[in-house]
Amino acid sequence: MSQRTIAIVEAKPQNFFEVADVHCQAFHPKAPWPLNKLLRADRMLALAFPITESDKSTRQMNLVAVESVGTFPLIFERIVGSVTIATVCEEKGTYVEKRRRRESPPPANQRLGIAYVSNVAVKSEFRRQGVARQLMAEAERKAREDWRCKTAALHCDGQNEAALGLYTGLGYTRLSCEPAWIPYVRLRPAVRLTLLMKRLRD
Numbered sequence: 001m002s003q004r005t006i007a008i009v010e011a012k013p014q015n016f017f018e019v020a021d022v023h024c025q026a027f028h029p030k031a032p033w034p035l036n037k038l039l040r041a042d043r044m045l046a047l048a049f050p051i052t053e054s055d056k057s058t059r060q061m062n063l064v065a066v067e068s069v070g071t072f073p074l075i076f077e078r079i080v081g082s083v084t085i086a087t088v089c090e091e092k093g094t095y096v097e098k099r100r101r102r103e104s105p106p107p108a109n110q111r112l113g114i115a116y117v118s119n120v121a122v123k124s125e126f127r128r129q130g131v132a133r134q135l136m137a138e139a140e141r142k143a144r145e146d147w148r149c150k151t152a153a154l155h156c157d158g159q160n161e162a163a164l165g166l167y168t169g170l171g172y173t174r175l176s177c178e179p180a181w182i183p184y185v186r187l188r189p190a191v192r193l194t195l196l197m198k199r200l201r202d
């Protein structure tokens, strides 16, 4: 009998094309050609060349949800979701941007305390099946047990009901919403980001 399972594993370089596809489908579903191709290439590069630090204490990991269908020896696998965790936060959960990290990295003890969660994405045909919850549970376990992080932090579009439902259901608390002018100054789409945090251990 054919079996279907979902496993959460660390992404390998050969997975990056598929992961980029998951990201683009989730975050830029309506991007027209050739922008969609450029965005995929951009995602691939970001996955292949993650945060470069002068201080090597920053950690980053991409986890993927892999669906396996079939029985041995005919097993078909595909990536259906992803999440990134990294220690790139200051004490209050503020994300430290790449340029600022390079110029004046916050002390390692602060960065190691908070795991920053990003790129939470699930292919549309696999949504509402608990995939994101599984990805988040594994990301939190890695941060808590392997990295000894005390807290997880993330930013989310304040209008994204699905994501807010996911995070609040997992115990994240909404802490603050950025002022409306920030997206304009940072040349981002007009989306106000909400900071959410969760205690992982005492």
Ligand SMILES: CC(C)(COP(=O)(O)OP(=O)(O)OC[C@H]1O[C@@H](n2cnc3c(N)ncnc32)[C@H](O)[C@@H]1OP(=O)(O)O)[C@@H](O)C(=O)NCCC(=O)NCCS
Pocket: 026, 027, 119, 120, 121, 122, 123, 126, 127, 128, 129, 130, 131, 132, 133, 134, 155, 156, 157, 160, 161, 162, 163, 165, 166, 167, 169
């Ligand atoms: C947000 C997203 C990752 C959720 O993935 P998912 O695999 O469908 O989530 P799960 O099935 O694990 O759902 C867990 C909980 O999240 C909440 N949730 C998920 N989708 C929801 C929706 N469309 N509406 C309301 N609540 C939703 C529910 O509380 C759900 O629990 P329930 O199914 O028991 O009610 C997915 O919708 C997605 O990829 N969206 C596009 C990318 C994105 O917005 N990412 C978040 C960036 S901050």
